[in-house]
Structures are given as structure tokens and as C-alpha cells.
Amino acid sequence: MTVTLPGLEDSTEQRLEWGNDVVRVVVAHGPHTAPRLVALWHTGEARPDVDGQRRSALPVLEVAVLGDGRSGTSGKRHVDGAAAQRMRLTGTEQDTDEGGVRHLRLCLADPESGLRAVVHYEVAVGIPVLRTWAELTSDRELVLDHVTTGVVAGLGHAARWEHELAVWEAANPWSGEFRWRRSTLAERGLYDVGMVRFGQVGSKNRISLTSTGAWSTSEHLAMGLVEDTRTGRLLAWQVETSGAWHAELGDRYDDVYLAVMGPTAHEHHWAGHLDATTRFTSVPVSLAVVPGAADGPEATLDAVGAALTAHRRRTRRQHPDHEALPVVYNDFLNALMSDPTTERELPLIEAAADLGAEYYVIDAGWYDDEQGGWWDSVGQWEPSTTRFPDGGLGGIVDRIRAHGMQPGLWLEPEVVGVRSPVARTLPDAAFFQRHGHRVTEWGRHQLDLRHTAAREHLDTVIDRLVSTFGLAYLKLDHNIDIGPGTDAGTGTAPGTGLLEHGRAFLAWASAVMDRHPGLVIEACAAGGSRTDPASGSVFPVQSVTDQQDYRATPPIAAAAPLALPPEQTGVWASVDGTMDREPLAFSLVTALLARVHLTGRVDTLDAAQRAVVREALAAYRAIRSAVGRSVPVWPLGLPGWRDPxxxxxxxxxxxxxxxxxxxxxxxxxxxxxxxxxxxxxxxxxxxxxxxxxxxxxxxxxxxxxxxxxxxxxxxxxxxxxxxxxxx
Structure with a gap:
């Protein structure tokens, strides 16, 4: 289709429309026009004003090159990169795979800098989610300051967007995870300052969310929503990384854009180095769009939850645990609290089996010969020689199996304590470093999983533990946030090291599950501090909180399915002999639409209390296949922290x-x-x-x-x- 657009540098542009049955995009391109995403919409809503949105449309690839920067504006915002504006479309490719997933690849080049890119768009039948990323190469040396394909404008077209657009974001504090709030753009400080009519781009301001360090969600979930209050329409985004990321909303030419990306130079000490032999793949971003529902905002929110759940199930690594949903007993929370012994474990094993647990996980402390002083000495992951007399840890595992349960262990693989022998035997290059020093945080070093020695060390540990004890379950925790990253002793950007380590860690975990088919690996990081889409795409189950008060857990559990499929959401159900039957049922109900992680001093329950727990687990076994198929709904909306x-x-x-x-x-x-x-x-x-x-x-x-x-x-x-x- 050829259109004439007065006032543009070149009056002839081509428009490419593409998508599936529920989500569509229009990309404008031409000999003097960088390919731009003009519109993204759901087929259940009115077709957008493509002509009207053209002025504010941003390039499909937003990228800035060091020494080149932005053009036409300046400031902290990550749009208007000069290289992005010089990119031109050199070709397109389209195909549909056997699963019905459609792919569009836009081939771009900037002749001035030598930068080349392939922008990937991906949609699946019936799912209103656009997934996008880019592969970048160059025929000469370049350094990138930021790069993303997760950019869409036109969100505030023809609106009084200060008050008619709202942003939803989720604070994610430790033990109080998934705390959503909704604010208008004005309430978040973004105003129409009126400068466009004087020939300016806009306010130069932005609403931003940024996560730094190895805890990808310790402050905010790696997702959010933009609401158009005129229609109820919701646009949801998620950034698919387990490390640093950035998202921003800004005004541009009387409209509003969203840009979502991985690490950047400005926020995260990141740099993307390219030359004739290297390739960089940007952090994927997924955008879900649903029209406002006639039945109100709760129904619209439900539609977003259904779309994201379907998308996450489609894009994750498949695992039999997604369908089995076994009941797990874990001895940590409100029970042994990292202090296991034979004397303490045996009554818990008997009680957990009697209640109906199918997996029994020994949490932290099973390696501790220092009576609790192990924090800065971990790394070898050898069983304690003093905690488990008469058969050692193997004897405890045998008792677990004899009671009809599968055994599991807790592990914190990415850290090595400063007093550990491993800290002396592995080379410096196997650890995070900055400015010639190993990074140390709370008495621990961080392994760099890009290094062969680090991976080989962990492979040896995992293979030994799995084969020696016949483990069926591993809980992998991560309890330090290591800062901006590692320069690997070579002076490269620390943020680059963090991104590459995160990708290497997920690849390593995938390889472990390939090597040990059926092994269930639970991801954990200080509760829900790494509850991101990239981790969720690899690990079959995810811990979401460390909250110990059963009365405070429901708002966490109820909001979690907007961030994870319910069958991957591990929720504590803490019980003990001090609780009457209504509090027992309250704690157990909290986990019944997710993954039951039974915990607490189950050995103190009397016969009547045990019957209450058995009834809950029997009810769960009857519905868990439905939980694994279900999509979340929130009839009262997302929960507040203190809602009665x-x-x-x-x-x-x-x-x-x-x-x-x-x-x-x-x-x-x-x-x-x-x-x-x-x-x-x-x-x-x-x-x-x-x-x-x-x-x-x-x-x-x-x-x-x-x-x-x-x-x-x-x-x-x-x-x-x-x-x-x-x-």
C-alpha cells in the first residue's frame, strides 16, 4: 500500500500490516524513513487512526550508539537514537511454524554506522501478545548505549493523556510481593507542558521504572500496564530478563510512548560491543493488548491475565511438573529455619508423609558443621558430618523415600563464601570482579557462570548430589544482590557481564534438567526477588515470598498469577499445633489455587488438626489438573495489602x-x-x-x-x- 503523507521528509511510504487473528501491527517504512511501529491493536477494538498516529510513531528498533547519541532531542529518555533514525528496511521475511506461531523478521541497516539488525516479531494464534527482540551485528567496531524493540507510541492519541492514561506498576518488597498500584500520568509527574505548539518534541520528562543488580524484581515486578480510561483498554508489558532492566513512559508530539528494555549505559553500566565477529541479541519484550470489557475493569484485567498466562505457557521450557503439581513439604519456614538434624527431621518426615506430601525438601543447613556459622563458608556443598548421625544425610533421604516421598535439597549455587575452600581453588576469572577486585557482598563472592571453571564446579556438585541421593527436587536460592555486575577483570562494562551471566545461569539450569530428566528445580531469590519472565520460562516452579505470617500471605498469593502461571507459583501453607481449625484452613486455602508448599511444625499437629490438613491436600489433588489449565481472575480486582x-x-x-x-x-x-x-x-x-x-x-x-x-x-x-x- 502506498500513501502520501504531507510534511514528511519523503512523501511516499509503504505500510506493512501484520499479525494474527487477535493482534495487529502497522509498520511504516520508506527510502527516507526508518521503519516505525505506527500502531498496535487488538482486533476486538476499533482500528486505530494510523494516519494520525504516524507523527509520534517511533522506530521499531530504538538504539543509540556511543559517539552518536540521540538526534532531535536530549535528556534521560531512551528514544530518538540517531542510529535508530538512520536505519532503513532492507528486506522482510515471514513464516508460520508447525505450532501456528507466526514470525515476521524486519532486516534493517544503517549505512553510516555499519549497524545491521534483524527485528523479530512473533505472535501465536488466539493470543493477543506480541513478542519482540532484535539481533544486531556490525561490519565495524561499535558500542551500543541502549537497544530495544519493546517500544510503542500512540498510547495517548487524541486523549487528555495527563488524566486519561493511567500506569499500573507493582512494588515487589521482600515478604510483601506483588503490590500493585494505579496512577494517572499526572499523578506520576508527567504533564503536557504545551511546548509542542512551539515546535518542540515534548516535555523531555518520563515516568521510569528501573531494576539494577542480580535481583531482577526486588523493587518492582518486571512488568506493568498502561490503561486508557476512555475505553478501558489495557496494554501490558513484560521484560524477559533475569537481571537489570528499564521501562519508561514519555510524551512525544502530543502523544505518549512506552519503551521497555534490558540494561542500558545510563542506568546499569552496560555497553553492547559489536564488531565484524560478534552478535548481540536484545532482551525480549512482550506486549499484550486487550480492549476494555463491557463488563467492567475487572473483566478487562482478567483478559490480560488470560493473555499473559497463555503466552507464558507457550514460551516456557516444558516440564512434567507443570501437569503433576506434586505437594511439596519444605522444612524451612516456621519449622527448622536452616537448622536440620536427624532428631528434628524424622518427626517431620513421618508427619509430612501422613498428611499426604509427595516431595520432602530439606532446606538450608544440611551442609553445616559450624552450628549456624555457615553463611560465609558455603561453596563445597558437602553433607554435614555432625548433624545426621547413624547414616548421615543419606539415611535421612532413605527415610524420606521409605515414607513414599521424593527427596529434595536446597542449594545456593551462584555464591561462594569468602571462607570456603572453593574461593581459593577457583580462579579469579570464575567470579564477579570489578576494578581488579573480586566482588564481595555479605561475606560471599558471586560465581560468573560464563566461565568454564564455575560451570564445571557446579555441574560436579549437582551431579554428585543427584546421583548420590537420588534427588528428585532442587531448590535453588540466591540471597545476595551483587550490584551492577562484573567487568570480568578485563575492564568491560559491568552491566554487560551481569546480562551475560544471567543468560549463562539460565542456560546452565536448562542443561542440568536436560541431563537429569524429570528433576524439578524450584527457583528462589530472597523470596520473590527474581520473579521475572525469563526465570519463569526455565524453572518449572518459583518461590514467590518468604512471608512467615499466614494472615499476611493471601494478598501475595492472590496477586501472583498476574506474574506467573498458577502451576508455577510456589505458595507457603504454614501449619502447626497451635492453630485451631479455621486458621489452619485459612493458611491452607492460600496455596490451593497455586503450588502447595506445605511447611511449619507439622509434627505438632494432633489427630483432629491432621485431619484438617489431609482434607485440604485431598481437595488439592482433586483439582490440581484444573489449576494447571486455569487462567486467573480477580472478581474484586487485585488485592490491597490490608484488604479485609x-x-x-x-x-x-x-x-x-x-x-x-x-x-x-x-x-x-x-x-x-x-x-x-x-x-x-x-x-x-x-x-x-x-x-x-x-x-x-x-x-x-x-x-x-x-x-x-x-x-x-x-x-x-x-x-x-x-x-x-x-x-
């Missing part, structure tokens, strides 16, 4: 599973009866209480099936419901 009522749902076809928690105080003024709307769905009169089944609650269907009215029997109580629903 929380509802999380999982939809599996005609069945809707609802976990409902009441956690009110005596004087909080919260009602004792809750109305739960069912946006876009109509409930059958028959509502099943799946757990607990001792009664005391009241559940009725109201408003012609569009609302449930629920009353729970105690201030701290919870129920798992199953509702048959239709559209």
Missing part, C-alpha cells in the same frame, strides 16, 4: 474456582458478608464448598447469577469454592 476480604479465582472452562479469605479485625468496620461479582459470567445455583467442609459459611447466588453473597464464620477464615458458570 480477598478473592482470587481460577477459571477452567465452565468451572470457576474461588479462594475467599476474611481477615478482619474486631473494630475494622468491614462487613461480615461479601458480595462477589462474576463479571461476564452467570453462576449456576449449585455452589460447592470444596474446602473446608465442616460448614459455618453461607453462600448464595444473587442478581440472576451474576453475584455470590458469602458470609464466613470467623474473623480469620477462608473457603475454596467451585462455581459452575456460563457466559
Amino acid at each position: 476480604w480477598i478473592v482470587q479465582g481460577a477459571r477452567d472452562g465452565e468451572h470457576l474456582y474461588l479462594a475467599v479469605w476474611r481477615r478482619g479485625g474486631q473494630d475494622d468496620g468491614a462487613p461480615d458478608t461479601l458480595r462477589v461479582p462474576l463479571p461476564g459470567r452467570v453462576a449456576d445455583e449449585a455452589v460447592e464448598v470444596l474446602y473446608p467442609r465442616w460448614g459455618g459459611e453461607s453462600v448464595t447466588v444473587a442478581d440472576d447469577g451474576r453475584v455470590l453473597e458469602l458470609k464466613l464464620p470467623a474473623l480469620t477464615s477462608a473457603r475454596l469454592l467451585r462455581v459452575r458458570v456460563g457466559s
Whole structure:
């Protein structure tokens, strides 16, 4: 299609429209025009004003080269790179693979700098998600300051965008993860300052989120949403890296753009070095777009959750654990707390097996001969010679297996304590370094998994432990944030080292699972401090929190499925003999629509308390296949940290599973009866209480099936419901 666009440098441009049944893009390009993403939309909404959005459209590849910088504006924003504006389309390739996934490759070149790129777009049938990344090469030496294909403009077209666009972002504090908030652009400090009518680009300001260091989500989730309040439309983004990343919203030519990327020079001490022999692949970014639902914002949020869940299931490494969803008992939280011994483990093993656990994981401390002083001496990962008399650690593992459970161990592979012999036997190049010094954090060094010696050391450890003890499960933790990265002793940019190490770590973990088929590896990093899409695409299960208070866990568990598929979300269910049956059920319900990580002093439960736990695990085994197929819903919206009522749902076809928690105080003024709307769905009169089944609650269907009215029997109580629903 050829169009005439008055006022542009070249009045003739080509427009390429591409996509699938639910998501479409338009790319403009020409002999004097860098290929630009003019529009991204869902086929369920009105076709965008492509002509009107052309002025603010940004290049499909935003890249800046050191010594070249930006052109036409300046500031901290990561758009208007001079090299990006010089890129021209040299060819396109399209194909569809056997799975129905469509691929578009845009071949670009900048003759002035010698930079070349292939921009990849990828969409799957029925999923309104565009995944994009780029491969960059050069015929001469270049250094990149930033690079991304995760850029889209036109978000505020024809809007009073200060107040009519809102940004959703999730703080992710330790033990209080997934804390979403919504703000208008004005509330976040981005205003239309009126300078475009004087020939300027815009305000030069931005709303930004940045994560530094090895904990990719210790401050913010690596995702967010942009809402158009005029229509309810939501655009969700996720950046697919396990390290540093950056995202920003800015105004440009009376419109608003979103740019999402991996590490940058400005924020992360990163540099992308290219020459005739090297290739750089940018951090992938995925963009999900859904139209505003007629049934309201909760239904629109549900549509985003469904889209992201489908996309993550499609793009992850496949593992039998995704379907099996075994019940795991872990001896750490509110139980042994890194102090295992034979005397302490044996009662827990007997109790966990009696309750119905299928895996038993010995958490930290199994290697400790220093009575708790092991923090800065780890690295060899040899079993303690003093903690497990009469058979050693192997004897404990044999007892686990004799009780019908599969054994697992905790490990923190990326760190080596400063007092560990490994810190002396491995070369400096196997560790993170900066300015000629090994990086040290809290008494530990960080292994650099790009180095052969580091990988060989960990392969030896893993193969020895798996073969010696017949392990079926490993929990890999990471409890230090090592800063901007490593210069590897060569003076290269530390952020480059961090990105490459993160990719090497995920490749190493994948190779471990290739070598040991069926081995389940749980990812953990100080609770949910590395709950990012890249990790979720590799590890079959992810720890999401270290929260020890069962009353504080529901808002974490209920919001987690917006960041991870439910079958990969490991949620603690902590129980002990001090708890009455309603608190026990409350703690257990918290994990029943995710992955049950049973914990606590289960050996202190009496017969009646054990029956409460057994009933919960039996209910879970009956629905876990549905959990693994389900998509998340939030009838009350995403939960607040102190909400007295929380509802999380999982939809599996005609069945809707609802976990409902009441956690009110005596004087909080919260009602004792809750109305739960069912946006876009109509409930059958028959509502099943799946757990607990001792009664005391009241559940009725109201408003012609569009609302449930629920009353729970105690201030701290919870129920798992199953509702048959239709559209």
C-alpha cells in the first residue's frame, strides 16, 4: 500500500500490516524513513487512526550508539537514537511454524554506522501478545548505549493523556510481593507542558521504572500496564530478563510512548560491543493488548491475565511438573529455619508423609558443621558430618523415600563464601570482579557462570548430589544482590557481564534438567526477588515470598498469577499445633489455587488438626489438573495489602474456582458478608464448598447469577469454592 503523507521528509511510504487473528501491527517504512511501529491493536477494538498516529510513531528498533547519541532531542529518555533514525528496511521475511506461531523478521541497516539488525516479531494464534527482540551485528567496531524493540507510541492519541492514561506498576518488597498500584500520568509527574505548539518534541520528562543488580524484581515486578480510561483498554508489558532492566513512559508530539528494555549505559553500566565477529541479541519484550470489557475493569484485567498466562505457557521450557503439581513439604519456614538434624527431621518426615506430601525438601543447613556459622563458608556443598548421625544425610533421604516421598535439597549455587575452600581453588576469572577486585557482598563472592571453571564446579556438585541421593527436587536460592555486575577483570562494562551471566545461569539450569530428566528445580531469590519472565520460562516452579505470617500471605498469593502461571507459583501453607481449625484452613486455602508448599511444625499437629490438613491436600489433588489449565481472575480486582476480604479465582472452562479469605479485625468496620461479582459470567445455583467442609459459611447466588453473597464464620477464615458458570 502506498500513501502520501504531507510534511514528511519523503512523501511516499509503504505500510506493512501484520499479525494474527487477535493482534495487529502497522509498520511504516520508506527510502527516507526508518521503519516505525505506527500502531498496535487488538482486533476486538476499533482500528486505530494510523494516519494520525504516524507523527509520534517511533522506530521499531530504538538504539543509540556511543559517539552518536540521540538526534532531535536530549535528556534521560531512551528514544530518538540517531542510529535508530538512520536505519532503513532492507528486506522482510515471514513464516508460520508447525505450532501456528507466526514470525515476521524486519532486516534493517544503517549505512553510516555499519549497524545491521534483524527485528523479530512473533505472535501465536488466539493470543493477543506480541513478542519482540532484535539481533544486531556490525561490519565495524561499535558500542551500543541502549537497544530495544519493546517500544510503542500512540498510547495517548487524541486523549487528555495527563488524566486519561493511567500506569499500573507493582512494588515487589521482600515478604510483601506483588503490590500493585494505579496512577494517572499526572499523578506520576508527567504533564503536557504545551511546548509542542512551539515546535518542540515534548516535555523531555518520563515516568521510569528501573531494576539494577542480580535481583531482577526486588523493587518492582518486571512488568506493568498502561490503561486508557476512555475505553478501558489495557496494554501490558513484560521484560524477559533475569537481571537489570528499564521501562519508561514519555510524551512525544502530543502523544505518549512506552519503551521497555534490558540494561542500558545510563542506568546499569552496560555497553553492547559489536564488531565484524560478534552478535548481540536484545532482551525480549512482550506486549499484550486487550480492549476494555463491557463488563467492567475487572473483566478487562482478567483478559490480560488470560493473555499473559497463555503466552507464558507457550514460551516456557516444558516440564512434567507443570501437569503433576506434586505437594511439596519444605522444612524451612516456621519449622527448622536452616537448622536440620536427624532428631528434628524424622518427626517431620513421618508427619509430612501422613498428611499426604509427595516431595520432602530439606532446606538450608544440611551442609553445616559450624552450628549456624555457615553463611560465609558455603561453596563445597558437602553433607554435614555432625548433624545426621547413624547414616548421615543419606539415611535421612532413605527415610524420606521409605515414607513414599521424593527427596529434595536446597542449594545456593551462584555464591561462594569468602571462607570456603572453593574461593581459593577457583580462579579469579570464575567470579564477579570489578576494578581488579573480586566482588564481595555479605561475606560471599558471586560465581560468573560464563566461565568454564564455575560451570564445571557446579555441574560436579549437582551431579554428585543427584546421583548420590537420588534427588528428585532442587531448590535453588540466591540471597545476595551483587550490584551492577562484573567487568570480568578485563575492564568491560559491568552491566554487560551481569546480562551475560544471567543468560549463562539460565542456560546452565536448562542443561542440568536436560541431563537429569524429570528433576524439578524450584527457583528462589530472597523470596520473590527474581520473579521475572525469563526465570519463569526455565524453572518449572518459583518461590514467590518468604512471608512467615499466614494472615499476611493471601494478598501475595492472590496477586501472583498476574506474574506467573498458577502451576508455577510456589505458595507457603504454614501449619502447626497451635492453630485451631479455621486458621489452619485459612493458611491452607492460600496455596490451593497455586503450588502447595506445605511447611511449619507439622509434627505438632494432633489427630483432629491432621485431619484438617489431609482434607485440604485431598481437595488439592482433586483439582490440581484444573489449576494447571486455569487462567486467573480477580472478581474484586487485585488485592490491597490490608484488604479485609480477598478473592482470587481460577477459571477452567465452565468451572470457576474461588479462594475467599476474611481477615478482619474486631473494630475494622468491614462487613461480615461479601458480595462477589462474576463479571461476564452467570453462576449456576449449585455452589460447592470444596474446602473446608465442616460448614459455618453461607453462600448464595444473587442478581440472576451474576453475584455470590458469602458470609464466613470467623474473623480469620477462608473457603475454596467451585462455581459452575456460563457466559
